[in-house]
Amino acid sequence: xxxxxxxxxxxxxxxxxxxxxxxxxxxxxxxxxxxxLTVKSCSGSATSSTLTxxxxxxxxxxxxxxxxxxxxGVGQWExxxxxxxxxxxxxxxxxxxxxxxTDSGASQAQVMKIPMYSNATINTGITWSGTDWxxxxxxxxxxxxxxxxxxxxxxxxxxxxxxxxxxxxxGAGTGGGYYGGYNVTTPTGGAQQxxxxxxxxxxxxxxxxxxxxxxxxxxxIEPGGGGGHGTAGDAYSAQExxxxxxxxxxxxxVFGGGGGGARNDTGSGAGGGGAGGGVxxxxxxxxxxxxxxxxxxxxxxxxxxxxxxxxxxxxLLVCRTATLGSSLVYANGGTTGANGGAGRIAIHHSGTVxxxxxxxxxDVTDTSLVETLGGSxxxxxx
Numbered sequence: 175x176x177x178x179x180x181x182x183x184x185x186x187x188x189x190x191x192x193x194x195x196x197x198x199x200x201x202x203x204x205x206x207x208x209x210x211l212t213v214k215s216c217s218g219s220a221t222s223s224t225l226t227x228x229x230x231x232x233x234x235x236x237x238x239x240x241x242x243x244x245x246x247g248v249g250q251w252e253x254x255x256x257x258x259x260x261x262x263x264x265x266x267x268x269x270x271x272x273x274x275x276t277d278s279g280a281s282q283a284q285v286m287k288i289p290m291y292s293n294a295t296i297n298t299g300i301t302w303s304g305t306d307w308x309x310x311x312x313x314x315x316x317x318x319x320x321x322x323x324x325x326x327x328x329x330x331x332x333x334x335x336x337x338x339x340x341x342x343x344x345g346a347g348t349g350g351g352y353y354g355g356y357n358v359t360t361p362t363g364g365a366q367q368x369x370x371x372x373x374x375x376x377x378x379x380x381x382x383x384x385x386x387x388x389x390x391x392x393x394x395i396e397p398g399g400g401g402g403h404g405t406a407g408d409a410y411s412a413q414e415x416x417x418x419x420x421x422x423x424x425x426x427x428v429f430g431g432g433g434g435g436a437r438n439d440t441g442s443g444a445g446g447g448g449a450g451g452g453v454x455x456x457x458x459x460x461x462x463x464x465x466x467x468x469x470x471x472x473x474x475x476x477x478x479x480x481x482x483x484x485x486x487x488x489x490l491l492v493c494r495t496a497t498l499g500s501s502l503v504y505a506n507g508g509t510t511g512a513n514g515g516a517g518r519i520a521i522h523h524s525g526t527v528x529x530x531x532x533x534x535x536x537d538v539t540d541t542s543l544v545e546t547l548g549g550s551x552x553x554x555x556x
Contacts, residue, residue, distance in 0.1 A: 175422060176421075178492065184533055190547055193545065195290055196321070198289050199291065200292050206301050207301075208305060209302060211286045213305065215284055222271055225267055227265060232256050237253065238253070241283065243283060243428075250273040251427050266450070270511065284314075299327055317458070328467070328468065329467045330451060331468070332429060333452065336354045336473065343358070345435065345444070347473075350469070351429025352453040365434065371429075379393070381414035382391045384430075385450075386433045386512065387409075388434040390544050394437065397445075397481060398434020400484075402415055402416030403420065403515050407433070409484060422518040424490045427488055429451065450486075455465060461499060469489050470505060487518075489519045502531075505531075
């Protein structure tokens with residue numbers, strides 16, 4: 175497995191500080207809340223320092239994560255800083271873009287500000303959620319923590335469940351990552367594929383990259399296929415499951431594929447597919463989880479014929495040390511209709527990691543992940 179590229183580390187723009195500089199102080203999440211990020215659609219060309227965004231909202235000096243979320247170059251990402259152009263729709267980046275980002279048609283790219291705390295705590299019984307993917311932006315929870323992240327509650331960026339309905343073209347799961355496909359409850363037309371890395375779903379039993387196929391008209395009454403990610407989604411009869419996508423080390427980072435919609439041509443209920451899990455990306459010197467961190471895929475809707483499930487999303491932990499407990503960090507696929515595939519979890523670290531995750535994490539040792547000042551180790555790392 176590969177280390178993160180130099181352009182995927184905070185040290186690209188904050189030398190010596192791989193977990194951020196703590197500029198936003200301490201934060202304690204004491205009530206259920208959705209992460210409030212500045213996030214915009216974007217486009218730009220590799221080797222250029224110009225990034226064009228859909229609307230203004232950033233400030234000079236903001237550290238950002240740029241991600242190709244769908245379409246051409248899907249899964250490519252980097253970290254950068256806004257040098258000038260804050261308050262406008264044309265940003266000049268501190269470092270030339272590593273990749274080309276496209277936001278047109280099936281291709282959707284986005285840029286988001288990375289909040290950087292000294293310490294962060296999520297209290298017991300409290301959920302800190304990521305912003306839902308809306309097929310343009312969202313779907314990524316990201317933070318930097320220069321000292322310690324303590325999760326006694328829950329960080330959550332799971333895919334939403336589909337719903338069951340007697341209405342036609344209903345029930346698609348949203349939230350987290352890629353959307354589930356809609357159902358069909360009439361004698362004509364096929365149910366929709368789940369959204370995948372290639373784009374939104376269509377009425378087809380074939381897979382949509384890592385989106386599961388929908389139940390076609392010729393079949394009549396069946397679920398679709400499950401979404402894929404770290405593992406392929408399950409097929410159901412001739413309805414194909416979504417493919418694997420991304421990379422185990424999360425150097426290439428994608429959402430879980432949406433599950434395919436079900437079809438019931440008798441006019442009674444059928445379910446939409448579950449959405450795939452989104453992304454949780456954490457850069458923190460020390461991570462302790464006694465609660466949960468979730469990027470699960472959603473279940474399909476259940477009403478007559480169940481929709482199929484979305485795949486698990488991605489959890490990327492970049493740290494010095496991590497204490498994770500037993501299967502408290504998870505990115506599992508949903509389990510209705512045809513099952514969604516497992517997601518991906520990768521831990522890039524310089525120190526010790528204890529605990530287990532579901533699925534099992536990809537372990538990447540990176541000795542560069544230590545804080546330094548002028549080339550010397552900080553005292554609290556000795």
